[in-house]
Amino acid sequence: MTAADQPHTLDLRDESRPRMAALAGVQQREEGQTLELLFAEEPSLLMQAVALMMRNRFHWEVAEADHGTWRVRVVDRDAVEPDSLTELLSRDHERLDRLFAIALQHANKGEVDAALPLVESCYQGLRRHIYCENDVLAPHFGIPEESPHGDPTNTMLHEHDNILQELAEIREMASLGEAADASMIAALMGILSGGLAKHEGREEQNLFPQWDAALRREPAPGLLERAKGILNGAEDDRLPE
Ligand SMILES: [Fe+2]
Ligand SMILES: [Fe+2]
Numbered sequence: 001m002t003a004a005d006q007p008h009t010l011d012l013r014d015e016s017r018p019r020m021a022a023l024a025g026v027q028q029r030e031e032g033q034t035l036e037l038l039f040a041e042e043p044s045l046l047m048q049a050v051a052l053m054m055r056n057r058f059h060w061e062v063a064e065a066d067h068g069t070w071r072v073r074v075v076d077r078d079a080v081e082p083d084s085l086t087e088l089l090s091r092d093h094e095r096l097d098r099l100f101a102i103a104l105q106h107a108n109k110g111e112v113d114a115a116l117p118l119v120e121s122c123y124q125g126l127r128r129h130i131y132c133e134n135d136v137l138a139p140h141f142g143i144p145e146e147s148p149h150g151d152p153t154n155t156m157l158h159e160h161d162n163i164l165q166e167l168a169e170i171r172e173m174a175s176l177g178e179a180a181d182a183s184m185i186a187a188l189m190g191i192l193s194g195g196l197a198k199h200e201g202r203e204e205q206n207l208f209p210q211w212d213a214a215l216r217r218e219p220a221p222g223l224l225e226r227a228k229g230i231l232n233g234a235e236d237d238r239l240p241e
Pocket of ligand 2: 089093129133200203
């Protein structure tokens, strides 16, 4: 075991504000490091809140509960397989965001040729992701009747149409080669990237936790595995055009 493998332990049992202390500890954790947090009370809700504040950028689990002490283990998110829809879909958001950000950097430099394959990957990734959310998960958990106060599922479905359409336009413009207008492409990508981030944040904060809570109440064997498969291309023949 190397020094980096040694868990770093933070004892928060006497903390008056354990949530803030846990957040600070997780923020200071270095990549690859295992952090252990000790709590005097059951910490699941507190850790869910910390995870939300950090957009689920780490994996946590209650490793041990004994004699009034709860031991929570925090590791890199990629060190474990996603075990909830929130983790799976948030990771895919982050992966798509990274691809899109690199494509945007190229477009900003006028390098449309270099941006195009990344835009294509984003487009394919988003079609899979949106198919999974629209055609598999939303019907499974139920799509409420249109509500005037912006139900999260209806909001999501509506935003997907816009996102895919905007990305399709960018893709079309970028595929013009020499004739492509890099500054226009970069401007449109900048706008879409802001819209995408808001959309993803809303899903991660409102919708996915609702879905995961529903799954805890009523498990659906195979659903998470199916969603993983879809993101990896297992149902590409069923993606809507
Ligand atoms: Fe979405
Ligand atoms: Fe999403």
